[in-house]
Amino acid sequence: MKILLFGVLTDVVGKSKLDVNATDINSLKEILLNEFPDLNKYKFQFAVNKEKVERNIRLSEGDEVALLPPFAGG
């Protein structure tokens, strides 16, 4: 599934899009944190198919998951 990254998370991962398969949000988070441990330094939210999710939900192959951090600058 397509993973979209924004802001500082793009800097951590080195690109703004990833292709990762996971069964749910928790397992996706685990995979990403294993591969990019520096993601642990930042707070960010998950959105599935352009809607923010508050809990662990099942993911399907065609889903698009976005990792959204807040932006401090102004």
Next chain:
Amino acid sequence: MKSHSYRLLQADKNSRIGVIDLIISAIMLNKEEITRYSKQLLLSEIGKAGQEKLKRSRVLVVGAGGLGCPALQYLAAAGVGTIGITDFDVVDETNLQRQLLYSSEDVNRSKAMVATEKILTLNPFIQVVPINLKFESENAIELISGYDIVLDCTDNFETRYLLNDACVLLDKPFVYGGIYKFEGQLSVFNYKEEGRNKGPTYRCAFPEMHSGQALLNCSLTGVIGTLPGIIGTLQANEVIKMITGIGEVCSGKILVLNTLTLSFAEIKINRNENLWCDIPKSIEELKTKIYFLSSPGVLI
């Protein structure tokens, strides 16, 4: 005796006329304003009624930096009747690349004062209130209370959470703008549209702050100058829409702009009061809450 009473009556009548004139001038457009705003008056969506709503409105801009400068220019030019400008900082040479209200000769001068002078030159028919103070727990409620809409043009998470909490307690909508290098975010929080439920707040989008992330501001990460110009202008645009009641307000979602790929993404956000546990329960509680922490990694 008769003539004395007559003079008194005349004076009373004149002062009454003076007050009435003042009231009329505060809510109605004069000839010069009708010319000045003619291109907005031509828009059937705005017209005279919308322009008078702008004139009667009061908007507070918190932060006169990258986002605040363009927002202030467009709000002033559009004819927002009263604009408050909160900023305790002075103009720095490194601001000039993106904060276009300021010129080289303004370096080291108060941003709130310079911004006030500049936008009053742009539009002398509005009222501008410079507030050369740091926006803090102790004064947040007092500063926001007199305004209809607030703009979050700040450059740190602490002030953003404080501003959110104060607006929630005072039931005011606020327009959030945030930037990072080449990317920007925009949303209208705590907005109630007629016939709909109230929209989400900043804490519904980002429930808790990680102060380690607070270091990611423009002065440390760098920022492309055009980005705050775009996001700040969009913030002013949302304000004009809310005041005049036109279009669809950017509530219930965060708009994310990437200026390098010129792509816009929208993330839907739901109002969720279960995420509000860090919002003070009362104005008194907010005034004593500590938002500004120095130790990194502490959640508030």
